[in-house]
Amino acid sequence: MKRVVIIIILAVVLMISCSHFREEYSPTSGFPAEEIRVNRYNISCYFDQVEKLLKGYQHLTYYNNEETILEDLYMHLYPNAFEKEDAAPFEPFEQGSAYPEGFNTGFINIDNVRVEGQRGDWEYKSSDREVLIIRLSDPIGPGESVEVDICFTVKFPHCFGRFGYGENTVKAANWYPIAAVFDHNGWNLDPYHEIGDPFYSDVADYRVSLVLPKGYTVASTGEVLKNRRHYGENREWTMQAEKVRDFAWIAAEDFSVGSKKTDGTTVRSYYFDKGTGKKALEYAVDAVSIFNECFGKYPYKNYSVVAADFFVGGMEYPNLVLISKELYNIERLFTLEYITVHETAHQWWYGIVGSNQVGEAWLDEGLTEYSTILYFEKKYGPDTAKGLFENLIKKRYYEYVAAAEEGPGANIQGTLEEYRDSEQYHTLVYCGGALIFQNLRDIMGDEKFFRVLEVYYRNYAFQNATAEDFIRIIENMGDNSLGERIREWLVMGF
């Protein structure tokens, strides 16, 4: 995610290419994730536009890719974070922007669960109903799978956060029961949080059919299939996605759509204002093309940048990002560009290479913020990038840390709950994280630095990486002391 910030643009245009980094890199391994069997979601749903209710039926094939027997299956029910006003995932100063017409409830109810065709034994984990526990009568052994059917009802809130509806758009983000990640820490059941992007998931395959009124256009993760069926005043949209770590869709009655193909990916811009909507498309196309060169190719056929009733700036989902429609304004083009590029960089760092965004947010946000600076370097030249880095990242970080009451120690690697507010979170995680990557580049030199990013991308594509995984790549290149320095920066700052 990226919040809107006041930004000064420095306009020296000088194109340089990063293609020479690629020539020096020969991959040592392909995508190991090809051997992992990914979960499969098949979701059919009907959206009632009047009541803003969605009736869903989900068939999940869940694979146990761990070396342990799983007795239960845990799933996140994120819409329930929006059920009660006092627990809604916004900071106090955000409430008015999130609910401009006052609080409006949103939730998900589980109506029925079946496991392997039999009545399922299930319960909500706690009174906030944010986690569903399914108790398995036949535990799943390593390498085994289980078939689960879930019927559910979702109420969309009138809300300008990630999930809900506004004047123009219905935003289905974090909207269905999604399997929690089981990793070396066991099940990760962190709740929705008002700070950061509190999500952590495995890649999966999806097929989603959505019935909604004919007048709507749908932007989604994956690919919209051509065979749209009509049911009276409604139309069925069918979408398919492979190896993505979540599935989101946004619908609007008056979207305009522009598209352009780059390196085999069709980039689309969904917008309400023609002039700026086309600019968003241009930024996204350039970003995909630059990041393809710098990190490795985007493996999906579709990527969409979507204007939405969203007050926070931008938010990333696989193959789709939400951008606040307020940024589609000729006076705010630089912010539109910065945020579109930031969310596009997340396609690599969060989307393809996943990580725990609750426990190690710096790993995706720091690298994404630094990648955004790289885009400006490649597109407008090193002087522009340097100016942006100094003003938006370095200065902000050092001024904040100098004024902080708690003294030295920055805790760039904190969990979301450890941050006092979004300002502290942003400064330490985004700016502090980006500083780590700039420092690494300064110390290692361009050739080695970009090789580290390419190896990180190749080795962890479609998986979840940890900070230690990233550090290990550097150590494996013979830089043991540099690994120690990163660990120190993460705790102590600079």
Ligand SMILES: [Zn+2]
């Ligand atoms: Zn972000």
